Amino acid sequence: MIRYMLCPSPVGNLVVCEEAGRLAAVRLNEIPVGALPEETPVGKEASVQLEAYFQGRLKEFCLPLAWKGTPFRLRVWKALQDIPYGETRTYARVAEAVGSPKAVRAVGGACHDNPFLVVVPCHRVTGSNGQLTGYAAGLETKHFLLEHERRLSL
Known part of the structure; x- marks a missing residue:
């Protein structure tokens, strides 16, 4: 199950998606179909890091990513x-x-x-x-x- 949080940013609302304790996606103004709004530890940490990035205090992210692709x-x-x-x-x-x-x-x-x-x-x-x-x-x-x-x- 994918859970999401909205993270306001200078480019619009970033939709921070978490699944099974890992960051599943970060999208711009796009909530995945079927995703549930819920704060999760990974979502909160991603939001903190994104905010720090936009404030110029973070240059490299350290988050557990759910890699899915070829x-x-x-x-x-x-x-x-x-x-x-x-x-x-x-x-x-x-x-x-x-x-x-x-x-x-x-x-x-x-x-x-x-x-x-x-x-x-x-x-x-x-x-x-x-x-x-x-x-x-x-x-x-x-x-x-x-x-x-x-x-x-x-």
């Missing part, structure tokens, strides 16, 4: 966690990092389907010339998150 997507999502706060990588560079240099579009698909918005930083992935391309929560949100991190990295 082996390729799991490699991509874990590689995203290696992108330092305030920096970006191209889709091609992430594809190389996971050992599939020709799988640039598949990396884009994995980023789009990343269930852990902000926590697993797919917003740090850009197009080949550094341009902002696709983001499940919208390019405006991606731009905000990148600028937020850049501003605090100076």
Whole structure:
């Protein structure tokens, strides 16, 4: 059973989802069908860490994640966690990092389907010339998150 909490943020309400004691998802304004509103220890901790991130006091999340995906997507999502706060990588560079240099579009698909918005930083992935391309929560949100991190990295 998935339980969720709402976590207000500068980009909108983040929906923090927990299942079986692990963070199942962080979504923007999207409550999963059938999920129940309930505060849980994991949900509370995720909310605390997200608030600290937006206040500029946290640069790396430490939460128990419920990873669900293909082996390729799991490699991509874990590689995203290696992108330092305030920096970006191209889709091609992430594809190389996971050992599939020709799988640039598949990396884009994995980023789009990343269930852990902000926590697993797919917003740090850009197009080949550094341009902002696709983001499940919208390019405006991606731009905000990148600028937020850049501003605090100076």
